[in-house]
Amino acid sequence: RVTVIGSINLDTNLRVRKMPKPGETIHATGHYSAAGGKGANQAVAAARSGCKVSFIGGVGNDAPGSEMLNLLKKEGINTSGIITAPHESTGQAFITVDDNGQNSITIYAGANYAFGPNEVVQNKALIANSDFLIAQFETPLEATIKGFEIAHAEGVTTILNPAPALTEIPADLLKLTDIITPNETEAETITGIKVIDEKTAQEAAAKLHQQGVATVIITIGAKGAFYDYQGQYALIPAFKVKAIDTTAAGDTFIGAMTSVLKPDLTNLKEAILFANKASSLTVQKFGAQPAIPFAKDIKLVK
Ligand code: ADP
Numbered sequence: 001r002v003t004v005i006g007s008i009n010l011d012t013n014l015r016v017r018k019m020p021k022p023g024e025t026i027h028a029t030g031h032y033s034a035a036g037g038k039g040a041n042q043a044v045a046a047a048r049s050g051c052k053v054s055f056i057g058g059v060g061n062d063a064p065g066s067e068m069l070n071l072l073k074k075e076g077i078n079t080s081g082i083i084t085a086p087h088e089s090t091g092q093a094f095i096t097v098d099d100n101g102q103n104s105i106t107i108y109a110g111a112n113y114a115f116g117p118n119e120v121v122q123n124k125a126l127i128a129n130s131d132f133l134i135a136q137f138e139t140p141l142e143a144t145i146k147g148f149e150i151a152h153a154e155g156v157t158t159i160l161n162p163a164p165a166l167t168e169i170p171a172d173l174l175k176l177t178d179i180i181t182p183n184e185t186e187a188e189t190i191t192g193i194k195v196i197d198e199k200t201a202q203e204a205a206a207k208l209h210q211q212g213v214a215t216v217i218i219t220i221g222a223k224g225a226f227y228d229y230q231g232q233y234a235l236i237p238a239f240k241v242k243a244i245d246t247t248a249a250g251d252t253f254i255g256a257m258t259s260v261l262k263p264d265l266t267n268l269k270e271a272i273l274f275a276n277k278a279s280s281l282t283v284q285k286f287g288a289q290p291a292i293p294f295a296k297d298i299k300l301v302k
Contacts, residue, residue: 002043002054002130002131003123003156005039005147007139008058009093009112010064010067014095016097018099028096032286032287036289037093037138041251041252042254045251045259048255049259049278051255052076053078054130058111058112060110060114083115088113094106113140115139116142120143130151133150135158136162141173144160145173157178158176158177158179161182163182165189169190174213178214179213179217180216180217201220209228219250219253224236225272238276250279253279255292256277257274278292
């Protein structure tokens with residue numbers, strides 16, 4: 001059982017030949033919309049990997065909001081902890097990709113910031129009944145800290161995905177974090193160490209241990225994922241595949257890993273291997289949630 005405190009976005013993806021300059025109007029050559037938001041992506045990844053998932057978050061009282069809620073319900077996710085904000089719109093991300101594969105993204109966070117510690121306290125039972133609580137940085141920090149405090153008191157393992165990167169993570173939050181899962185850029189922002197391989201990942205992990213986080217997992221794109229836990233560490237290589245769109249690779253990794261991880265973390269290595277398999281499927285498809293795989297397909301990856 002997993003609870004996610006996190007963001008819910010409607011992603012609008014536009015394909016263009018060249019990025020528009022300020023003042024310029026251009027035609028897109030392709031368009032699609034899909035559900036996204038790091039929190040929702042991680043919840044969907046955990047659910048598709050076979051986990052019971054509850055969500056704490058916010059949507060607006062608008063069409064994208066009811067669409068996103070319905071999509072999460074269809075995944076079997078418990079949405080009772082999602083508030084509908086009366087005066088905010090649902091979070092939206094506008095993603096433009098040019099013919100060189102360069103992207104530019106504008107996010108309106110909207111209802112993702114329309115809840116706080118009080119709403120988390122109201123959903124205390126969801127957290128208390130979970131094995132894991134996952135959060136990211138696309139929702140209010142005070143809400144995450146409150147959630148992690150509850151988790152800590154209830155013996156629930158906390159997983160912090162520090163994305164998008166923050167230079168200063170509150171020390172209080174790190175002390176309440178059992179597992180931190182930055183990617184290489186986020187690891188660099190937090191620790192100042194450029195992570196490119198096992199050695200540099202271990203240096204970055206050492207800094208995070210000093211700040212009170214016992215288990216560090218750093219994803220390094222096509223190189224795989226590094227873990228450092230109870231004096232054991234290793235880089236588990238990624239699967240060799242042809243990546244066409246890495247959106248939600250990290251989110252898939254976290255959801256899939258959590259769904260198979262034992263609360264005492266004794267199978268961390270196997271969980272990371274499963275997560276590498278899952279995200280190797282995600283990078284071979286376009287979009288965020290449409291690309292997230294199901295357990296039966298993940299198990300077939302060799
Ligand atoms: P994020 O999406 O947060 O930037 P990463 O790029 O580190 O995260 O990717 C997360 C995981 O997805 C990696 O640890 C790896 O398992 C998988 N992955 C990412 N890119 C590739 C790739 N090109 N080929 C195979 N697996 C990949």
